[in-house]
Amino acid sequence: MSVRMRHTRAHTKNRRSHHALKGPAVSKCSNCSESHIRHKACLKCGSYRGRQVIDVVKKLKKKQQRIKEKEKQQQ
Ligand SMILES: [Zn+2]
Incomplete structure (x- = not known):
């Protein structure tokens, strides 16, 4: 079977x-000037x-x- 509507590899x-994900x-922070995720505390x-x-x-x-409780359980 031949593919009629095939794109070249370069075209694909x-x-x-443009599909790469951007970072968060x-x-x-206005209080301690530490970086934090937007719209989150x-x-x-x-x-x-x-x-x-x-x-x-x-x-x-x-x-x-x-x-501490976890350490107690392990003993
Ligand atoms: Zn802060």
Whole structure:
């Protein structure tokens, strides 16, 4: 069978040259000037648009406790 509407390899590759994915939109935190993903809260200080939305200290404590419990289970 012969392919009637076949494109050349160059034609296909030219078309696909626009298909690459762009990296995530990153912006600077107004509170601590750390880079964070746009439209998301800063993971370092937990603020979004100049407002505190995540209790970072509480979250860190919770994480450390979870690690401790995991270590206890392994023993
Ligand atoms: Zn921040």
